[in-house]
Amino acid sequence: MKQVILALLTALLAVSGTAGEPLPSLNTTPLSFQTTTRFDPKTNVQRTTLDPQGCDLEVYFEVPIFEEDGAGYERINAFFYELNAAFFTPENGNIETLWQGVTVQNAGDPPYHYRRDARVTTRTEQLVSVTITYDWYAGGVADYGSDSYTFRTDTGELLALTDVAEGSEEELRDMIEAALKEQDGGAGVVEIGQARTRALDEFEFYVQDGRVFLPFDKYEAAFGAYGGFVVELPAALKEF
Secondary structure, X not given: OHHHHHHHHHHHHHHHOOOOOOOOXXXXXXXXXXXXXXXXXXXXXXXXXEOOOOOOEEEEEEEEOOOOOOHHHHHHHHHHHHHHHHHOOOOOHHHHHHXXXXXXXXXXXXXXXEEEEEEEEEEOOOEEEEEEEEEEEOOOOOEEEEEEEEEEOOOOOEOOHHHHEOOOHHHHHHHHHHHHHHHHOOOXXXXXXXXXXOOHHHOOOEEEOOEEEEEEOOOOOOOHXXXXXXXXXXXXXXXX
């Protein structure tokens, strides 16, 4: 028994060094936010990609950048420039989590990733509507969803649902409730009650082909396995 204990102590010393010294720190060199940027004039989408520094990691962020003149478009572009800049900062804990995952936890297949893909869904003389989806994997369960933004082109003002969709508050709530019920199909898994309890301007939306759509992220309106979904709101657009 004594020989077994001595063997264990020898093994521990081989890992920790001298008896009493702490185990080596698992902290890695801080991530350096080195990026490359590409702009596609056909889609007006700019992609900024993080240098993975040899790690099995894919991180990028896309934003639309518009070439039109005018104070409105200048303000819209500034909004997206700031959004992109904020993504590639140490304050973005999601990137730090991914970095620690691939450098400390030895991530396997599939590669860890955080992809943000931009799509311009509406571009008229009055409105610009953009959806930026996200796809996240850092081991375990994947997550996904989107953020949507709609602007006036003349002022660059970011608009809320009640700024865009025609109808009283009660009418809009009725539309949301009906759309969620249709999505649920009587299964009882979609959280329909939020149509009555959630502030209307907290609902994200985008405009496409003159119609209003409400996207719900994974976990936002149903359990995770149900996934995310989009419902159409049968509301006319206000005139600007």
